[in-house]
Amino acid sequence: MTDSDQELLRxxxxxxxxxxxxxxxxxxxxDAILExxxxxxxxxxxxxxxxFNAGVFGQVLEGPIDAVEETFDRIQMDDRHDDVTIxxxxxxxxxxxxxxxxxxxxADQMHAQLFxxxxxxxxxxxxxxxGVEIFEALYALxxxxxxxxxAA
Amino acid sequence: xxxxxxxxxxxxxxxxxxPSPATASNVLQGLLDINVGLIAVExxxxxxxxxxxxxxxxxxxxxxxxxxxxxxxxxxxxDAPIIADADTAxxxxxxxxxxxxxxxTWTRNxxxxxxxxxxxxxxxxxxxxxxxxxxxxxxLGNRVYLRHCFERLSRQPRAGCPDVVALxxxxxxxxxxxxTFSHATGDGLLRKxxxxxxxxxxxxxxxxxxxxxxxxxxxxxxDDAASEDVARRIAKLIARPFLVDGKQLTIxxxxxxxxxxxxAPCLDTVLQQADIALYESKNAGRGGFQWFxxxxxxxLLDQQQxxxxxxxxxxxxxxxLLFQPQMLLDSTKITGFEALIRWHHPERGLITxxxxxxxxxxxxxxxxxxxxxxxxxxxxxxxxxxxxxxAVNVSPVQFEHESFINTVQLVLQSTNLDPSRLELEITxxxxxxxxxxxxxxxxxxxxxxxxxxxxxFGIGYSSLNYLRQYPFDKVKIDQSFVREPLADxxxxxxxxxxxxxxxxxxMNVLAxxxxxxxxxxxxxxxxxxxxxxxxxxxxxxxxAVDDFLKTTGGDAAFTTPPQEGEKEDDRQ
Ligand SMILES: Cc1cc2nc3c(=O)[nH]c(=O)nc-3n(C[C@H](O)[C@H](O)[C@H](O)COP(=O)(O)O)c2cc1C
Numbered sequence: 239m240t241d242s243d244q245e246l247l248r249x250x251x252x253x254x255x256x257x258x259x260x261x262x263x264x265x266x267x268x269d270a271i272l273e274x275x276x277x278x279x280x281x282x283x284x285x286x287x288x289x290f291n292a293g294v295f296g297q298v299l300e301g302p303i304d305a306v307e308e309t310f311d312r313i314q315m316d317d318r319h320d321d322v323t324i325x326x327x328x329x330x331x332x333x334x335x336x337x338x339x340x341x342x343x344x345a346d347q348m349h350a351q352l353f354x355x356x357x358x359x360x361x362x363x364x365x366x367x368x369g370v371e372i373f374e375a376l377y378a379l380x381x382x383x384x385x386x387x388x389a390a
Numbered sequence: 391x392x393x394x395x396x397x398x399x400x401x402x403x404x405x406x407x408x409p410s411p412a413t414a415s416n417v418l419q420g421l422l423d424i425n426v427g428l429i430a431v432e433x434x435x436x437x438x439x440x441x442x443x444x445x446x447x448x449x450x451x452x453x454x455x456x457x458x459x460x461x462x463x464x465x466x467x468x469d470a471p472i473i474a475d476a477d478t479a480x481x482x483x484x485x486x487x488x489x490x491x492x493x494x495t496w497t498r499n500x501x502x503x504x505x506x507x508x509x510x511x512x513x514x515x516x517x518x519x520x521x522x523x524x525x526x527x528x529x530l531g532n533r534v535y536l537r538h539c540f541e542r543l544s545r546q547p548r549a550g551c552p553d554v555v556a557l558x559x560x561x562x563x564x565x566x567x568x569x570t571f572s573h574a575t576g577d578g579l580l581r582k583x584x585x586x587x588x589x590x591x592x593x594x595x596x597x598x599x600x601x602x603x604x605x606x607x608x609x610x611x612x613d614d615a616a617s618e619d620v621a622r623r624i625a626k627l628i629a630r631p632f633l634v635d636g637k638q639l640t641i642x643x644x645x646x647x648x649x650x651x652x653x654a655p656c657l658d659t660v661l662q663q664a665d666i667a668l669y670e671s672k673n674a675g676r677g678g679f680q681w682f683x684x685x686x687x688x689x690l691l692d693q694q695q696x697x698x699x700x701x702x703x704x705x706x707x708x709x710x711l712l713f714q715p716q717m718l719l720d721s722t723k724i725t726g727f728e729a730l731i732r733w734h735h736p737e738r739g740l741i742t743x744x745x746x747x748x749x750x751x752x753x754x755x756x757x758x759x760x761x762x763x764x765x766x767x768x769x770x771x772x773x774x775x776x777x778x779x780x781a782v783n784v785s786p787v788q789f790e791h792e793s794f795i796n797t798v799q800l801v802l803q804s805t806n807l808d809p810s811r812l813e814l815e816i817t818x819x820x821x822x823x824x825x826x827x828x829x830x831x832x833x834x835x836x837x838x839x840x841x842x843x844x845x846x847f848g849i850g851y852s853s854l855n856y857l858r859q860y861p862f863d864k865v866k867i868d869q870s871f872v873r874e875p876l877a878d879x880x881x882x883x884x885x886x887x888x889x890x891x892x893x894x895x896x897m898n899v900l901a902x903x904x905x906x907x908x909x910x911x912x913x914x915x916x917x918x919x920x921x922x923x924x925x926x927x928x929x930x931x932x933x934a935v936d937d938f939l940k941t942t943g944g945d946a947a948f949t950t951p952p953q954e955g956e957k958e959d960d961r962q
Contacts, residue, residue, distance in 0.1 A: 245636075247633075247636050249633065303635070303636050306633070307582075307633040307634065307636075310633050311582055311585065311586070311632070311633065314586075314627075314630050314631070315586060315589055315590075315627060322630055322631065324631055324633075324638050327633070327636070327637075327638050328636070329636055
């Protein structure tokens with residue numbers, strides 16, 4: 239995909255997983271989210287990453303403005319989460335995430351060395367991170383390719 | 391159905407799937423009486439079974455079900471399309487003799503022919519393809535569409551009026567966004583709002599955009615609790631951030647609900663009720679919803695009555711001005727009076743300004759009314775000693791009106807009052823909009839010698855910055871600060887801060903609503919230069935001013951505090 243001729247938008251947000259769910263239910267929902275993201279985002283040229291930990295989502299979306307806005311609004315309407323808070327929003331020249339790399343990070347899969355810059359692995363709380371930190375955390379994850387890829 | 395057994399499979403199948411003859415007739419009777427419209431036709435479309443519900447819904451209940459056997463479906467409903475010879479289920483629409491629209495779904499009967507189930511035709515036009523019914527911006531329906539859908543709903547047969555709840559929706563804070571950003575952004579926001587609204591509804595719900603940022607939704611088949619759920623969900627979803635043109639925008643939505651009822655039997659009345667409820671919901675704080683209640687209507691009627699009466703009252707001069715003295719603290723000299731308006735309503739008696747000024751502002755009557763007050767106040771002041779000034783309240787609407795400066799000049803000329811004896815009191819609200827215009831007006835009036843005070847300082851948007859930004863001659867600290875218990879540290883800090891700033895900028899700082907000697911000495915300690923309030927005197931009639939000045943000798947040090955029970959709100 240060439241992005242040179244169109245403006246790109248990047249949004250970083252976090253939100254809270256809504257309601258009480260068993261681990262199995264959560265895993266199931268997250269699978270469904272990853273599946274939908276994989277399927278839909280590629281079609282409209284949206285890339286980015288999703289992180290999930292301790293009941294909180296962090297997500298980066300990048301792509302053509304209209305596509306990102308449309309995707310974001312669809313996500314906004316999702317009842318599975320609430321309190322969507324935008325941490326970063328702005329035009330960018332280049333994508334940081336050239337592929338769609340939705341990653342799932344469960345607390346158990348946290349590796350201290352991966353997140354040593356942003357705090358102890360046991361108390362990793364996305365909601366306390368700034369947009370840049372979420373962005374960097376996700377970026378580090380994808381670069382090191384150590385995430386548990388759920389989406390096939 | 392389970393796997394066939396290897397042996398005796400036929401007998402087993404039959405035994406488990408077909409009822410015994412006795413049960414079969416029970417089932418048949420049940421199908422005849424069930425409250426779903428059912429019909430069965432042969433391969434040649436002749437009717438072999440039709441149930442009572444089907445007949446009563448389509449207005450044919452006068453005849454026995456059996457009497458239709460042998461006729462074809464098109465004999466009964468000539469506009470029904472011929473059933474296609476297809477294996478898949480097919481839907482068709484037709485109208486009955488009374489013109490009511492219906493939908494029927496035909497499923498092939500494995501033993502031959504078809505079985506049809508009846509359902510009300512969807513109230514929505516099959517697709518929003520008619521450009522005359524579509525709102526171009528959002529792709530939702532428009533008013534014409536709304537009416538069209540409502541009429542279809544009304545034609546559907548049922549006992550009583552259709553089960554419809556109307557929601558009137560209006561965006562909160564849309565206008566500032568539309569003004570601040572480009573109109574393209576505003577349009578984008580409306581489009582996304584429409585998408586969110588649509589996706590929070592069911593297929594059969596009806597939605598239309600009926601004004602700039604106003605929408606109407608008609609819900610069917612929802613009880614009150616379910617309707618509230620819809621309203622709550624919409625309020626929640628619309629309050630979430632929007633991304634438009636790469637910008638983050640946040641708005642809210644207020645909703646009024648009303649149910650179609652014998653009291654509100656048609657679209658216009660139910661929408662009017664929902665709109666009234668919306669108005670109340672806005673007033674109660676945005677982002678919520680309210681059901682219409684009849685007292686809302688009374689209040690609105692009351693308000694409309696006052697609106698009409700106000701217009702007359704301006705012509706008939708049913709108003710009176712009272713005057714409340716203001717005193718300079720260090721000399722205890724009376725410096726002037728604030729003119730306060732009262733309305734002597736022929737039927738309702740005395741009405742205080744808090745009950746009618748906001749209505750006059752909404753309807754525009756404030757402009758002639760304000761001009762009357764200005765003239766009357768200046769005329770009255772001409773009879774006073776030349777060292778006394780008169781303070782006149784000016785509503786923001788009046789102040790921003792194009793005629794305002796002109797009116798002031800005309801009144802000053804015709805009454806011959808020295809401009810420096812006129813003090814115009816404006817409130818913080820006036821400073822919020824139109825900053826440039828307001829500043830220009832203040833400067834123009836001051837250039838002519840007129841004094842400008844900032845009134846009710848401390849309530850509302852209060853910013854000490856206003857004192858820096860605008861050249862006021864006087865700032866009046868709202869009475870709520872003076873009346874706070876003396877122990878209230880914060881109130882007293884605010885008075886102190888305002889007094890200091892005021893003095894630093896060369897303004898006279900007046901404390902309103904001073905009632906007791908204790909408050910007076912406190913106010914003095916904090917550095918205020920003037921006071922007004924019951925401690926000095928309640929508002930008095932123009933005729934009483936003379937006597938007041940005589941008894942006090944223009945020196946208010948000896949006045950006594952008012953008697954208990956005489957107190958009233960000084961702002962009136
Ligand atoms: C935290 C979170 C992130 C999501 N991210 C995406 C996404 O990037 N792309 C996407 O299409 N759907 C995403 N979804 C799912 C959407 O909300 C929605 O369910 C989905 O797009 C529906 O797609 P479908 O109709 O094609 O199944 C996300 C949901 C949640 C809760």
